[in-house]
Amino acid sequence: MQVQWYPGHMTKARRAMQEDIKLVDLVIELLDARAPLSSRNPDIDELGRQKARLIILNKADLADARANKAWEIYFEDKGCTVVQVDARRRADMKPIQAAILSACREKIERDRRRGIKNRPVRAMVVGIPNVGKSTFINSYAGRACAKTGNRPGVTRGNQWIRLSKDVELLDTPGILWPKFEDQEVGIRLAMLGSIKDDILNTDELSMRLLDCLSARYPEALKERYQLPEEAYGKGPAEILAEVARLRNCLLKGSELDYGKAARMVIEDFRCGRLGRITLELPD
Numbered sequence: 001m002q003v004q005w006y007p008g009h010m011t012k013a014r015r016a017m018q019e020d021i022k023l024v025d026l027v028i029e030l031l032d033a034r035a036p037l038s039s040r041n042p043d044i045d046e047l048g049r050q051k052a053r054l055i056i057l058n059k060a061d062l063a064d065a066r067a068n069k070a071w072e073i074y075f076e077d078k079g080c081t082v083v084q085v086d087a088r089r090r091a092d093m094k095p096i097q098a099a100i101l102s103a104c105r106e107k108i109e110r111d112r113r114r115g116i117k118n119r120p121v122r123a124m125v126v127g128i129p130n131v132g133k134s135t136f137i138n139s140y141a142g143r144a145c146a147k148t149g150n151r152p153g154v155t156r157g158n159q160w161i162r163l164s165k166d167v168e169l170l171d172t173p174g175i176l177w178p179k180f181e182d183q184e185v186g187i188r189l190a191m192l193g194s195i196k197d198d199i200l201n202t203d204e205l206s207m208r209l210l211d212c213l214s215a216r217y218p219e220a221l222k223e224r225y226q227l228p229e230e231a232y233g234k235g236p237a238e239i240l241a242e243v244a245r246l247r248n249c250l251l252k253g254s255e256l257d258y259g260k261a262a263r264m265v266i267e268d269f270r271c272g273r274l275g276r277i278t279l280e281l282p283d
């Protein structure tokens with residue numbers, strides 16, 4: 001399966017981000033907890049060089065709790081400060097202030113040595129489309145100051161938001177383009193909904209998802225679709241057919257509507273109706 005991605009406007013986005021990053025002390029990088037490496041553009045290491053870094057494992061509510069812990073340890077071992085959140089929940093924002101100050105302790109210490117007092121930490125949020133940047137900013141800043149939507153590419157605007165006496169946040173998140181020389185990464189991003197649906201073959205995508213789920217989360221499929229035990233030994237095409245049959249996805253003449261079943265499986269995964277699922281684990 002070929003996942004196509006035409007970066008076009010991304011060169012402009014990268015340039016804008018390069019400029020914005022010069023203005024901040026801290027880069028807050030949002031990753032999708034269901035696939036943290038696939039949803040991470042490693043170019044940020046270069047772009048955010050010499051800046052403090054904070055990793056937010058977002059959509060943690062949709063990801064496997066044990067996997068969230070494993071990823072937290074993985075990134076902490078690399079020297080990052082890490083927080084798991086459901087960005088829609090204000091309550092999940094409580095640890096963020098402390099995490100920001102912890103990630104910036106060297107800068108704060110440096111300011112103190114130079115006698116600079118009360119200069120707030122300046123931060124910006126970055127991440128791939130649809131990872132939850134606007135939702136995070138809204139929840140953290142406590143008001144609707146960044147437009148949110150469930151389609152990639154809706155963020156606009158540019159201002160500083162004073163969050164406390166210690167922290168200022170750029171209200172425009174930096175959009176990182178997804179990066180995948182590896183097709184598997186592209187497929188995971190497609191499953192998450194980080195790539196526009198219209199460039200994908202939904203049937204194939206759903207089968208890749210079913211393949212992964214039947215191997216790693218068979219209980220989730222069983223519970224959601226009441227799949228019979230014998231369905232798991234079969235290939236993803238048969239599982240998709242079984243789902244179509246059990247869910248009455250039918251075309252005229254009672255033929256199975258694979259397309260409808262495929263869209264349903266993908267949507268069920270994205271919305272968490274299949275339970276908490278993580279697509280990739282640390283090595």
Ligand SMILES: Nc1nc2c(ncn2[C@@H]2O[C@H](COP(=O)(O)OP(=O)(O)OP(=O)(O)O)[C@@H](O)[C@H]2O)c(=O)[nH]1
Binds near residue numbers: 086148151
């Ligand atoms: N379950 C869950 N959904 C989330 C979370 N964060 C964001 N969302 C949803 O994910 C979708 C995308 O969120 P946005 O905040 O618009 O994402 P964005 O990164 O700003 O997207 P772009 O503007 O396309 O770059 C929305 O439907 C949000 O409600 C989360 O932590 N958990």
